Every structure is written in C-alpha cells, then in structure tokens.
Amino acid sequence: MSTSQVTPLTAEDTVDVSIASAPRDIGAVPDLLKDISGLWDKYDPAADRATRLPLLEKATALAQALETPRETMLKHVGAETASFYTLTLGIEVGLFTELAKNGGSPKKSPELSAALGFDIDGLRRILRHFAAMGHIVQTGSDEWKPNNFSKSLTIPIVNGGYPFYRSVCTAPLLHMHKWMKTKGYPTPTTGKDNPFTFGNQTDQSMFEYMAAHPYLNDCFNHHMGGYRLGRPAWMDPTVYPVQDNLITNFDTSSSSSDPVFLIDIGGNYGHDLERFLDKWPSVPGRIMLQDQQSVLDNVPATLGGGRIEKFAHDFFTPQPVKGARAYYLHHILHDWPDDKCVEIVTNLKGAMTPGYSKLLVNEHVIPSVGASWEATYLDLYMMFLFGARERTEDDWKALLEGKCGLKIEKIWNPGNGVEGIIECIVEG
Template identity: 30%
Template sequence: MDVSQLLSSINVITSSGQLATADPQQRAQLSRACDQLKSLCESPLEKTIQLLFAGHQAIAIRLAIDLKLFDVITSRSSEASDGIFTLQHVLADVKADPKLILRIMKFLASMGILEQPSTDTFKPTAFASAYVSASPLSAAVIHFTHFLTFISRLPEYFDTKGWKNPENLEDSPFSFALGTQSRYFDYLSSKPYYQTAFNTVMASSYRRSEKNWFDFFPVEEKLKLENPSDVLLVDVGGCQGEDLYTFKKKFPNLPGRLVLQDLPHVIEAGKIPNGIEGQGYDFFDEQPVKNARAYYLRNVLHDWPDKQVVEILSRVREAMNSQSLLLVEEKAMPETDVPLMAAVGDMSMMVSFSAAERTKKEYECLFNQAGLRLTGFWKPEDASEMQPALFEATLF
C-alpha cells in the first residue's frame, strides 16, 4: 500500500463512524498504532513544538475547570436541541471578563474540546463533559498542572546540586522549588483545593489495577492458618481498607484476622469495614503485630528514597517469623523500553519525595539490605504496562 492509499484508507475510517463500535481494548490498540504512525511522520521540529506547547493546552483546560466553565457548558448545551450555546449563555453563570472567557473557549475549540460554528456560538464535543467538577479527570488536571510548578524548577535544582540523583527526603526537588524543608504531603494538607484534587486522583478507578493481587497470587496455597485467632494479613498503610475488604469478600472462609494499619488520624476518620481490625500505626515505628502470616504494602515504597524504604522493610522484618511472608505491590519498571507513563511516574516520585519507581532488581537489592529474601514475583500473563507486580519476600 502506497502513501496515497494509506491516506485514503485512514480518511474512510475516520469519516465512517466505524470506531464508535470499538471496545476499550480495541481503542487502546488503535491509539498505540496511531502514535507509532505519527512518530514516523512528524519531523523533529513538529515533535518539539508538540512537546513545548502541551503545557499551554493543559493550562487552558485548567483555567476552564477553575471557572467551572465545563459545568456551565454541559448544562447550557443540554438545553438546546442542537447542543449549541452562545457566549451570552455562559456569561450568566461564569464570573469572569467576557473577553477572557471567549479566548479560553476559542483555545478549547482549537483543541477539539469544543466546536465553534460561528463567532460567538459553541458546541461541546464528547470531551467537554469529562472535565465537569464531579469528574476525576478534572481533579487530575488540577493536580498535575499544579505539579508543573515544581517540575519546572528541575533544571535549577540539578544545576545547584551538581546534577546528582536526589536521594535525600529533606532535600527533594519539591522542597527546593518551594524554598522550604516541608514535605510534599505536609504541604498538600495546608492547601485544601489541591489536597482534594490529590485525594480524588488517588482514589480514582483510573488508578486501580486491572486485577487485584489476590487474583493472580495463590492465596489459598500460600496463606494458610490453622488458628483463626492468629493474624492472617496486615495491610500496612492501607488507608480506608478497600483492599482488605475486597480480599475478605473473595475469601470469606479463609481463617485468620485481618488488620488494617495507617496513621491514627486516617484510621479514626475512616469507616473500617466489618471484620477488619483498624490500628493506628506509623510504619517507621516498631511493628506491633508480630508473627502474622503475611504483611502487605501497596504503593507505599515508591513514595520513599532508598534509605527510608530499607527502614520500612526492616520494621516488617523484625516482626516476621519463619512462616511469615511480606507481600509488596508496586510497579516494576522494565530495564529497557520504559513506557512513557512509567517514566512520568518515576519523575513525579523523584520530584515529590526524592524517590523512584524501581526495577525488580532494585527492589530485590532493597529487600536484601533489610534482611529479606525475594522468593516470588507475581504478575498476570496478560498484564498491561500499568499493572503492578506483587513481590513476595521471606526471612533469610
């Protein structure tokens, strides 16, 4: 097929409506194929322009979100049979300069989020409703555009620090950007708007794995207890207990106690599900639950530099006996061909905490430093690049 035939085929597909019936997996495959095709077609100049001005587009969406413009657009367009609304319709509900609102909406139209049939009329595309206030995607825009504030200072940070890899929690790129020794989570707690956005993003279904760890880990073979009064599983840093609750629903007859641990204020503020014991605990302190069959940490270690990771693991190791397992669920970075979103996650951990997304070898090294031996590495065969792995470790 020559280029003209390929172009003709693409135009036929995009104008035929065939993609409307594609399922999510097919859409993802097509999107990746389109990305590969685009990378072969664009010049270095075109690639650079796309990268440089991506921030402008993100900020344009952020401005509209802060103004609750998408809420108004969705409401107003639903009142018209053709979905078209005017600038005057928006002005009644958005308190901002009309000229500014018009500029923002024109920008959104250039991005394909709105259509602009005439000078002062607009129509939302399918993307517009994704950014209403109740959407987790709007929270993601707030969170990540705010995070650009810190990322933009990386060149200065590394120039000042002699281009050394960040390894000190008290001297992170985040603290440098803010000119303080405040830690990222402490800072967020003082900024309700950004804390709310962060919490929404962290709790979003978009972040949940395709499969739970106990869907591909041999639970009934590995987690056996004879005495139901013994502790079966401790979820260390488990927030509100969603993972333990889902685990209990899948294995209702598995003997043993389930213990949820997090900071005292998290446990006190939450509604702990029935059948799960809540316990206030800081994972840098001595582990109060001794000799449990398994200790589980999900997305904990990537928030910390190597030194603190070893400390956290050591506290668990001190509480384990020869029958205990440590189960750690984290993304395992590939040694080569790192996916873009994995690289983005790694940079985010570096900026926020002087931490990292790590490879299997790097985690194994940290386990060894804490006196633990990696005995298993579990991941579904059909797992996507975003599916975390489950590391299994025991005492040496």
C-alpha cells in the same frame, strides 16, 4: 558547581534545519496503517486492555511519524502547557460541571459566562483552545458541548490530579534545572534539599507539605483513586494468584481471635481493599487498613461493607499486628530512597511469621527495554519530589533481598504500565 560546557557540533555533524518541518518518519506510515487495520479487526471491547493498548500504541506511533518536530515542539512548549493550566482553572471554577448539565447539551458562551461569573472574552478564548485540543466539541459559532474526556473532569478522582500537580509539582519541575546546576547535576536522593523543597521554598518534605495544605491533600487522595481507575488490580488473576498463594493454607487456628488475612499499610482511603473485597467477598479472616489517623478520619465506617478495620499506624514504627497472612504496600516504597525503604521494611519484617506471612509490594517493575510511559513519568516525579525512584527488577532484588534480608519468592509483572507484585517472605 559544574563548569562543563556543551561542545558545539562540527560542520559534519550539523543538523539540517529542514528536518524540523518534515514528518518525523513518513516511510513508516504505510506499515503502521496496515498494523492498525489488522489490530482494529481484532479489537474486542470485552478484552479492552489486551486489544486496545496495542492499537493505541500503533496509532500513537502513526501520529508521531506524521507530525513534524516543529509541531511537536509547539505542542510541548505551548499547546499542552496552556491546556494543563486552563483545564485546572476550568475544574476549579466549575466549567466542566456546567458543560455537563442537561445531559451535556450544547451551550453558548454567554450562558456559560453568566453561570460561572467568568468574563466572556477570556472564556471564549479558553473554550476555543479546548476545542482545538480535542478536550470539548465545538457545535457551532460560539457553541460548545462536552465529550467523554471533559465529562470525566466532573469526577473528583479524575479532576483531583490537576490542582495537585499544578500547586504541588509545577514549582519543583520549573526550578529543577537551577537546583541541579548549583549542585553539579546530581541525582536527588533525599526527601529534603531536593527540587521539591527548592522549588516550593520550604524545608518540609512533600508529605509534610501536603499535611499543611488540606485542600491539596484531598486532591492528592482523590487522584490516587483516579490513578487506579480502569487498571487491572493486583488481586486480578491476570496479575497475582490470590487463591493459590494466599487463601490456600491461610491458618485460621493461629489465634484465639479471628486471624488477620490482609493489611494494607499506608492504604490511603482504602481504594485497594474495597476492590479486593469486591473481587474476593468471601475471603476469610480480618481485613485491615492502616494509615495516619488524619487520613483514616475521612474513611467511612461502611467501607467494604463495614468489613474493613481502620488502624492508625506510622510505618516508620514497628508493625504491631503480628503474623498476618499478607502485608501489602502499594506505591509506598517508590516514595522513599533506599535507606528509608529499609526502615519501612524492617519494621514490617519483625511482625512476619517466617515461611508463612507474605509481604506483597505492589509497584512498577521497569523492564530494561520497552518501559511504559506510565512508569517512566512517575520515575522522574519520584526523583524530583522525593529523591526516590521507580525500580527495575535488579533494583528490587538489591533492596529487598540485599538490604532488607527478605527472600523474593516471585515477581509477578503484567507490564503495559500496570504495577507488578513483588512477593516476599522471611525465611525460617
């Protein structure tokens, strides 16, 4: 156990309390306003991410410059926390579905209370906070309507993340400081005896825990669909050149039966393969989805127009499908510490044809400067839930080349919070 103590600030170092009630950086406001105006002039709905994200970045910087540390603190400890838990409650009782009825027309609190069977006093107070936070719109005294955010909370792939994070991830984060203090503040590096098992008072790893809680597992699987929503997919030409690197030189004569073009390993409900076939409907060869049988049982046979083959497989066992053109792992390795990643990759490596088969690892590649919040928050969750990590380019090279013996052909990293593709081969 660590016995270190924080050394108090000296008189010269003491921070003036007045800064907590003053804007963080009022001097930056004029330039930020000019930047926003210029970026707005260039905004193009047809190139949404390319022109919207820089605008959003500057708008966020403007809000941060104008906000006082006191206001930021109260949002963190109070307003945003209250929002998260009450939004989750609202999802589970059907509040946002009720608000969206009749085209989202304004509704009074008594009407909502009666429809939900929810006490009107508590409901009014929750609705007031939602309106104050911009989650819904107040249209009059005790009257409310949804906006695009709250309408989206009726969609399973959007709302599924809320009960999952509340019921699975809150306790590990809530008690993380206790676990770290008793251990001397180490970095968690194992799937058990970590903040997840400590906070949830279980000896199960997170995946074992999820398997034992079907509702939460369903929420997680829906959340994976929402996580991918509206983001460039790995098979987009802006991310990875599918035609040049996979379709060209695909060997259609390698087997007496149809050769396998692409296998999504641990592919959940097949969201990625479905998107792949939407973009590349005429791709040759067989397309396969591998996951645990309990997951595949929830995947319709009509997925991908019936073209996607379901194949039960545990990636901690040797890969039975040999010589595929591409083996694909999306957000698999970030769930595991390096020693487990080596097991997964080694089981794949034995199935790959040297110089022909590709291993495509679709994961964040964190830059040394200017990391996206979409990567950094996941990195912390991976650390506390799994003892794992999001990885930098050096991390990927050390793992895939140094520990697994693969050759990285190229790292395709689009940035802006979008996962890259680490393209690997087995050398002949």
